[in-house]
Amino acid sequence: MDTPDSLAARLFLLAYDTTKQRLVSRSELGYALRAAALADLVLGGYLADHGGKAAPASPAPGLDPVLELVLLEITDSPPRSWRRWVSRRASRILPLVREHLAAERVIKVDSRRVLGLFPVHRITLRRPAEAKRLAEEVRRAVRGGQPAARVDPRLGALCALAGTAELRTVFSRGERRQYKARLAELGRPVEPVVKALRKTLQAQRAAASSGS
Numbered sequence: 675m676d677t678p679d680s681l682a683a684r685l686f687l688l689a690y691d692t693t694k695q696r697l698v699s700r701s702e703l704g705y706a707l708r709a710a711a712l713a714d715l716v717l718g719g720y721l722a723d724h725g726g727k728a729a730p731a732s733p734a735p736g737l738d739p740v741l742e743l744v745l746l747e748i749t750d751s752p753p754r755s756w757r758r759w760v761s762r763r764a765s766r767i768l769p770l771v772r773e774h775l776a777a778e779r780v781i782k783v784d785s786r787r788v789l790g791l792f793p794v795h796r797i798t799l800r801r802p803a804e805a806k807r808l809a810e811e812v813r814r815a816v817r818g819g820q821p822a823a824r825v826d827p828r829l830g831a832l833c834a835l836a837g838t839a840e841l842r843t844v845f846s847r848g849e850r851r852q853y854k855a856r857l858a859e860l861g862r863p864v865e866p867v868v869k870a871l872r873k874t875l876q877a878q879r880a881a882a883s884s885g886s
Contacts, residue, residue: 677804678780680738681710681832686771687780687805688812688836688844695798698843702875704764706839707771709871711744712759713831713864720745723866727753740770756870772797809844812836815860816845822859834861834868839875 678684685706689697697703712728715721722731730749737745744767748759772795775781784796799805812833815825822830836844837857850857861868 677808678775678778680741681714681828681835682707682740682767682771683738683775683780684808684832685710685835685839685841686768686775687799688809688832689839689841690797690799690805691843692799692802692805697797699839699841702839702878704766704768705760705871705874705878706835706841707767708744708760708762708764709838709867710832710835711741711767712756712867712870713835714741714828715745716864716867717827717831721748723756724753726755726866728756728759728866729753738774740767740774743770756866757874760867760870760874812844816849816853816856822856822862825860827863830860830862831864831868833857834864835871837861838868838871 678687686697686703689699689703689706691698699706712721715734716723718734719732720730720734720737721728723729728748730745734742734745744759747762748754754762772781772783776783779800782798782800784798786794786796811829815829816833816837825833834857837850837853838861840847840850845853
């Protein structure tokens, strides 16, 4: 198994707890995956920031199905904020990424229904060492002394997204605080997306804590 190329697929692997064999941050992971897809499109030159809104920048042949779908949504819609695109249909992207990874034989998915009603999907990594290696690569990029501008932009974006999504499989709370400035530097090429993800998650957590 090769490590998947798309940022959404890589973030999915980072969110997998190889010890407990399950995804973490399930209630927020959809937003993070949407942000990862948007970041991928920005870095690929397919999306640009126009006055705080996502705008198509160039044709995009040969994208994977998840990126193609997200870009099509934006292309077929009036200009909207990055935050709007992070939250739009966020619950739908997780199964799309999961199905794509299963088709690529990166993961194995066993599906069943609880009480005959509620679908449950048990996810197994075919090669857990690859997910661990990816997480270590992200941690090295954040802890290392290499100038942020010299870190591969896609790796830098992945670091920033994992930090913003607070994936405990990658960084502890103390590490997120310690490397806050470094994470911001690494995420600068996709700053509008990272900022939108942060605000979206803050709003979701505030709503949850208020009971609304």
